[in-house]
Amino acid sequence: MTLTTPPPPETIRIRPTRGWIALNLGDLWRYRELVYFLTWRDIKVRYKQTALGVGWAILTPLIQMIVFSVIFGNIARLDSEGFPYPIFTFVALLPWQLFAKAMSDAGRSLVSNRNMLTKVYFPRLVIPVSTLVSGLLDFAIAFVIMIGMMVYYKISPTPAFWTLPLFLLLALTTALGVGLWFSAMNVHYRDIGYVLPFLTEVWKYITPVAYSAQYVTGAWKFIYALNPMAGVVQGFRWAILGTDLGPDAALTIGISTAISIIVLISGLYYFRRMERTFADTV
């Protein structure tokens, strides 16, 4: 039928792996189409049989913003560094929702795709990575709402706006790193499923989503920066609203970035190490 001759079949060697192994990211690249299809499946399926459909992607951050605005903006009257409280918190919710969703989806991903794990070979990393990518759609929708709010509140972007992708990358790195740890642990310890919602909630309050990072002062700042999401949220506020980052900005964001990279790399190795027993235990 076709004139092209098939490429000579490659030889695969299957043998037990011991100790620390190569990350083998090339294999992940070869399966990039699978990442695409799984992402596409997640997106297609997510709002099936819901009355509001994609509307949920708009409503979720909006409702969160309204709740925060009422409680922290109107009742507690937290300082929002001179900006209207709704947009002040919405800018923080943008990366936070992406992170929280990516972390909990990735954490559950291996267990919920267990029928694939036990039947077919593919680089297992494909699964948590694709949940991360599908979270980007919600982020994009929320981003459009944010631009609408900027127009409404007459806030014009500063040149720092272009650094936004870097902070987005930092959020994704953190989410993937944490997601890899939890997804691999969840295969062995289903406790993770119970820990995740609770952890997300606590994490949200140690991240300056509802309040200004200016409340954290002195040496606490550096301890606070150990939470990479604190760096991400401050970065988002700085890039979009032009808030003041304070004198130690470079150092705190540097700490956040370093922690985030450590979490990702350790997560990758932990995941690869646990990978060989996934099919037997999931």
Added chain:
Amino acid sequence: MNSNHTAIRVDGLCKEYRIGAAPEKYRTLRDSIAAALKAPFNRIRGQLPTANTRIWALQDVSFTVERGQVLGVIGRNGAGKSTLLKLLSRVTEPTRGEIEITGRVGSLLEVGTGFHPELTGRENIYLNGAILGMKRIEIEKKFDEIVDFSGVEQFIDTPVKRYSSGMYLRLAFAVAAHLEPEILVVDEVLAVGDAEFQRKCLGKMDDVAHEGRTVLFVSHNMSAILQLTQEAILLEKGRLVQRGPSTEVVDRYLSAGYSQSGVRMWEKDEIPADAAPFVPNALRVCNPQGTVVDTVRSTEPVTLEIEYSLDRPITGLRVGVYLMSMRGELIFTAFDTDSTELFEKHSERAAGRFISRCTIPADTLNEGRYAVGINASSFRVQRYFHDERALVFNVDSTGAPGMHWPEQRLGMVRPRLDWEIERI
């Protein structure tokens, strides 16, 4: 050996599983912490760490498969067949040993993997194809062929959750069958689907073999093994015990006395109190040599044996068997005192141990799996004991009438009838 012609080389393959790590039994953090705390104490007490909870699913298995060869893999349940397939398809890692595979491995045990009920047939073809390792261009090229093979054209844009199970399976199989791997692994899927579809599957497998691809065919169906393969390997308790021409390997498999199966014993707590004075001891399926077996040949008589004891005499006792298909259709019921002669002779049965034995004549049952139940009662007086599915056995139809046609004969019986062809 010229490695250019070797498709699969398996060398000293071992796989160890922990038993108790069954899918539904998760480890929890608490257990791990508790175990870690207890471990030092166990060592002090001289207990070894849990070495006895591990089993070897495969032990030192080595074989090679040449390119274009169709190799049958047979063995009883738990012999290690599925473990071997899982290792070959890289789902899980070997504990020891090594496999070398040249070419893409496709497996028909993966049918429908990743199918999502909310997605349409079309969407699932793309998704499933990608999961099985096909490139998008490849799927696009074969899309029409896949739809055609599955026979679900009209419903291709309907979510698969509205499909009947047959349609679902056909679509899933169609994708897997068009993967065109260099090495195809087929496992028992032929047991599902209707007869026409099964023929299609076997045909597809034959095509694959004729194209010079390598096929590993795993089945409990000995006649299918004999039809489709020249050579086979036999696995027993995780070890490769024989490799040779399929006829020889099948013969060994069928004639080996697998004593653990083909017999059913009743424990004390399985016998209800109102069964007294009847106590069932064992039910056995035996071949003509008197060996207890779990697979019998349809061309040989089969003996069913019920061993029981009576704590006190019973008047009018009848002990009998039900034979049922796996779907639960009753094929027959028979009692030991069905003949008037035996009925009169055993009108009262004394206390003691007994065996009631009957023989199903040769050329009665068709190939398949059958369930045997037992019943002990006094007609219109009392039913002492009954167990509808006491035991299951297989019938292999090798050598049965009409086996030269590679088709499935429907029906539960396969009698050897006296045919005559007469010109008039």
